[in-house]
Amino acid sequence: MSRYFSDRYASLVPYVPGEQPQDRRYLKLNTNEAPFPPSPGVLAAVAEESGRLQLYSDPDARALRAKMAETYGVTPDRVVLSNGSDEVLNFAFMAFASDDRPLVFPDITYGFYPVFAELNRLPYTEIPAKDDLSIDPADYLGGGKKTVVIANPNAPTGLFLPLSEIERIVKDNDGVVIVDEAYVDFGGESAVPLTDKYDNLLVVGTFSKSRSMAGARLGFGIGSPDLIRDLNTIRNSTNPYNVNRMTLAAGVAALTDAAYYRDNCKKIEAAREKTAAELTALGFTVIPSKANFLFAKHPAIGGKQLYLTLKDRGILIRHFDKPRIADYNRITVGTNEQMDTLIGAIRKILNETGGQK
Numbered sequence: 001m002s003r004y005f006s007d008r009y010a011s012l013v014p015y016v017p018g019e020q021p022q023d024r025r026y027l028k029l030n031t032n033e034a035p036f037p038p039s040p041g042v043l044a045a046v047a048e049e050s051g052r053l054q055l056y057s058d059p060d061a062r063a064l065r066a067k068m069a070e071t072y073g074v075t076p077d078r079v080v081l082s083n084g085s086d087e088v089l090n091f092a093f094m095a096f097a098s099d100d101r102p103l104v105f106p107d108i109t110y111g112f113y114p115v116f117a118e119l120n121r122l123p124y125t126e127i128p129a130k131d132d133l134s135i136d137p138a139d140y141l142g143g144g145k146k147t148v149v150i151a152n153p154n155a156p157t158g159l160f161l162p163l164s165e166i167e168r169i170v171k172d173n174d175g176v177v178i179v180d181e182a183y184v185d186f187g188g189e190s191a192v193p194l195t196d197k198y199d200n201l202l203v204v205g206t207f208s209k210s211r212s213m214a215g216a217r218l219g220f221g222i223g224s225p226d227l228i229r230d231l232n233t234i235r236n237s238t239n240p241y242n243v244n245r246m247t248l249a250a251g252v253a254a255l256t257d258a259a260y261y262r263d264n265c266k267k268i269e270a271a272r273e274k275t276a277a278e279l280t281a282l283g284f285t286v287i288p289s290k291a292n293f294l295f296a297k298h299p300a301i302g303g304k305q306l307y308l309t310l311k312d313r314g315i316l317i318r319h320f321d322k323p324r325i326a327d328y329n330r331i332t333v334g335t336n337e338q339m340d341t342l343i344g345a346i347r348k349i350l351n352e353t354g355g356q357k
């Protein structure tokens with residue numbers, strides 16, 4: 001730290017993204033990226049748009065917001081776009097949480113939430129998930145002014161809360177409820193239709209997972225026009241050109257090629273169920289997932305040990321060094337071939353450690 005670093009941030013512990021090592025070629029199953037490339041339409045749109053990079057992007061992102069509105073059945077004034085959904089999450093924390101409306105989220109969830117809270121000096125409470133790592137909706141009721149953040153499906157568990165439970169939480173709170181739907185396209189159900197009915201519901205989404213665009217950085221928020229106006233006040237006070245030209249063009253093309261992405265999601269869901277069954281047969285406890293990853297632990301090998309052994313053999317999965325979940329690993333679901341490679345490697349490791357059932 002330099003002696004110039006502001007006191008405001010001196011104790012900030014930044015978010016640590018999943019590793020992206022360059023020392024060798026890994027089978028990457030650690031950051032929930034899609035195993036499929038963007039659609040041909042996206043590649044063509046990006047190539048074409050790159051010829052106009054001398055010009056600023058549209059700060060109102062009109063073309064993509066119109067396409068988003070059509071896709072999600074809302075009006076364009078209910079859509080805000082961001083540089084990855086991490087950015088709109090930060091904007092939403094800035095806009096809607098305060099000393100009067102403290103943040104509330106589960107202890108087992110996306111690791112960026114406490115970081116955004118600390119960054120913005122916002123009070124927050126982490127509510128323990130149940131022993132099975134599921135979220136008890138009752139913990140988020142009780143009225144009052146709080147800002148609730150729920151990832152649905154949750155990360156890193158993959159557990160999905162039915163929409164009726166989300167609605168109960170939204171109804172009950174006099175603060176904004178932020179529902180992070182990064183993984184909703186893999187079998188969950190979106191709360192976007194509820195944003196018609198409740199002016200305190202903000203749904204956040206991303207093109208990083210189901211739409212194979214993690215490297216393009218495109219996220220969005222959908223809510224009431226007033227919530228979106230507030231988010232635009234923050235956005236336009238930070239960076240009005242927060243989404244670049246190529247990404248805006250890619251976003252329109254991705255929504256146009258919806259069938260391609262729907263197909264890919266179905267493939268991932270099928271590979272997920274097959275892999276979950278295989279892991280279970282090998283003796284793993286596997287949490288039922290509606291996301292493009294599985295969260296699993298094995299009685300004969302520690303989470304960290306399995307992660308390190310697989311890494312040594314060229315396969316990356318995600319281990320969280322966190323008390324309640326240290327036995328687990330989060331495994332991104334890739335293609336069937338990739339999953340076969342993973343299962344083969346795990347079977348071998350369990351044989352070597354004498355851990356196979």
Ligand SMILES: *Cc1c(COP(=O)(O)O)cnc(C)c1O
Nearest residue numbers: 084085086110155182206208219
């Ligand atoms: C991946 C992820 C995001 C954000 O990803 P972006 O690439 O910034 O859009 C948000 N929330 C959760 C729970 C995620 O797993």
